[in-house]
Amino acid sequence: MIFDMDGVLVDTEGYYARRRKEFLLAEGVPYEDSWDFTGLNKQATWAKMVPDAARRQRLMEEYDRDYSPRHPIPFARLSNPDVPQLFRMLKARGIKTGIASSSPADSITKMAEALGIGTYIDVAVSGEECPAHKPDPAVYLQALKGLELSPAQALAVEDSPAGIQAAKRAGIYTLALSAYSGAADQSAADAKITRLTEVLGYLETKPSEKRRGHSG
Template identity: 30%
Template sequence: MVISVLIFDFDGLLMDTETTLFECWRYEWRQHGLELDPARFFADHGGDVTEQRYAELARAVGPGYDRAASHARRIAYREELHATLGPAPGISEWFAEAAGLGLRLAVASSSPTHWVHGHLTRAGLLSRFEVVACGDEVTGHKPDPAVYLLALRRLGIAPEAAVAFEDTPHGVAAARAAGLRCVAVPNPYAARDRFGAADMVLRSAATTTLTRLLGELAAPSPAAGRR
């Protein structure tokens, strides 16, 4: 079946909010003279682990930890980082090419609706998407395929007609569980050797055109390239 729809993850794929997330938490740890270990920071699922992160920081700081002040300071710093955050490299070019090819676009994210819509609106991207499916609309988070299945239902298509784009191994697992082909563009904190389930792994969306990418996915020979 010919691919007619592109379904994108949001965080770390369309916009590098994974880096702003880590940086705002590292900033807050450093306010207390502490260092945050990136190897232990990111969860292997798409659920919200904010409270666990505050609990870990509270244990590290001790009895004097002020959670309310910590939260306010961290959020203010992250908003500063988001003020100039745009689409990830190559994404704007993919969107322009997709429009020329007549491809439909969708988002399937584990993040809540207000978060995804807010960032897409600020970046001037929301109107490009026919469907936006978010984590607060389903009961399971990636690697559970629920949000991808929701996107497919709203699009009214079979999974064979679409390809997903993900930046994490658990995102790839969710897409594959929904029956989708999946192209991985690993975020800076995801080990590339964990993306064996992806049909293709790219260093960046800027490394290839959509026409070439879709041609390779449609080829009868294995297209699981690494670029």
């Protein structure tokens, strides 16, 4: 199993947007509430908010150095309630588990610690460690390599169009979690779920010939 983080394990997208909005307004930068950053990496998100490259770089550095540390992400409060039980069950069944996220590596680590699932995660890959971000499949290909799985042995759980596209490009059967997605286009996914625990049924029924084996 390979999970995206934001919008799947934790409902962080709204928190990120509010934190960025408060920072930018305090800096005198206009902010559009209609902006949708779901599935975008950091560089793409900031380019959308601050078109001027020089100003954007300065604000990003200030945001990372000062503002973000003073406003840490409350991962435990934003957690999908199914996560701890699901990860324990996957571990008990001998299922290898990975994280493939566009978020920085330290955010993935903090999330795992806050949710108490660090010992259940076999591999965690940040998009910032890869040559390209989602929808490029690099983060999923690296996760597959770390888990020592072929695409046919894996399942991916995503929420955003870019994330779904990345997992599909890696050749992985992909489930779209609709719980936090809002109006996101998830039509490219192989199937949709409304609760994370539904992934257990896909492990048992093997809905696609692409998914031979029980290791993923």
